Amino acid sequence: MDISLLVPALLGWIAGLLVNYVSDVLPVTRRLSQPACPNCRTKFSSAGLLRGWMDYLTLRACRNCRTRRSPRTWFVQIAFVASFLYFWLFPPPGLGLPLSLIVLTYFGVIIVIDLEHRLILHPTSLFGAVLGLVVGTYIYSRNNGILSGALTSLLGGIAGFVIMYLLYQLGALVARLRARRMRAAGQAEDDEEALGSADVLLTGTLGLMLGWPNIILGITAGALVGGAFGLLALIGHLVKRRYAENSLMTFIPYGPSLVLGAFYILYFF
Numbered sequence: 001m002d003i004s005l006l007v008p009a010l011l012g013w014i015a016g017l018l019v020n021y022v023s024d025v026l027p028v029t030r031r032l033s034q035p036a037c038p039n040c041r042t043k044f045s046s047a048g049l050l051r052g053w054m055d056y057l058t059l060r061a062c063r064n065c066r067t068r069r070s071p072r073t074w075f076v077q078i079a080f081v082a083s084f085l086y087f088w089l090f091p092p093p094g095l096g097l098p099l100s101l102i103v104l105t106y107f108g109v110i111i112v113i114d115l116e117h118r119l120i121l122h123p124t125s126l127f128g129a130v131l132g133l134v135v136g137t138y139i140y141s142r143n144n145g146i147l148s149g150a151l152t153s154l155l156g157g158i159a160g161f162v163i164m165y166l167l168y169q170l171g172a173l174v175a176r177l178r179a180r181r182m183r184a185a186g187q188a189e190d191d192e193e194a195l196g197s198a199d200v201l202l203t204g205t206l207g208l209m210l211g212w213p214n215i216i217l218g219i220t221a222g223a224l225v226g227g228a229f230g231l232l233a234l235i236g237h238l239v240k241r242r243y244a245e246n247s248l249m250t251f252i253p254y255g256p257s258l259v260l261g262a263f264y265i266l267y268f269f
């Protein structure tokens with residue numbers, strides 16, 4: 001084995017730690033706070049600041065209640081080492097190696113937090129917008145200069161935002177009609193919202209990265225991924241014989257689907 005592959009393996013492990021840390025603390029405390037046990041809420045640092053961080057970063061169980069770190073923690077660590085190794089060996093031509101690793105880490109945070117909390121947080125959206133503009137400008141300034149690159153990126157961002165905003169409004173309209181129908185049928189309303197306003201911001205960010213017109217491809221790919229998730233959910237419901245219109249509609253993780261679609265276009269298209 002080539003010894004220099006230890007570099008991406010180590011970087012991937014560190015990126016995994018970062019994704020796990022941000023996903024652990026940001027949705028709960030809304031800031032980059034001291035990590036705490038998800039079971040008993042005891043801060044790792046209650047064993048001493050240095051020892052606490054050592055415990056946390058070496059993926060030890062909680063000293064208070066002995067709860068082990070989640071399967072997600074381990075999955076993220078392994079997935080990031082594997083993908084950093086892969087992109088180190090085969091860097092995406094447009095994106096280049098350094099940005100491809102940074103964007104991957106950002107995507108990891110968005111996907112984990114969205115899947116676990118159904119949330120896209122404002123700080124991550126803001127960070128994504130800045131990163132998106134840098135990435136889009138970098139990709140598209142190669143041929144026609146930095147101004148043209150920034151313009152292509154901005155156009156992609158605006159297109160992504162506007163398209164998803166229109167879909168969001170359409171979804172809100174359908175939800176209103178559905179609520180009226182449920183009221184008429186004497187059923188209790190639910191506040192299900194298929195597409196959230198955070199998904200609109202997220203698509204704007206992905207548009208900045210993909211640029212115009214590639215954001216159209218990105219949204220299309222995201223819709224295909226979302227459809228695949230929906231199909232899996234449908235099969236699951238049929239197998240368990242618990243088919244329900246509502247749960248099917250809300251199962252599809254729109255944010256992660258859009259991110260995976262953009263990931264495909266950015267890294268492999």
Ligand SMILES: [Zn+2]
Nearest residue numbers: 037040062065
């Ligand atoms: Zn605990």
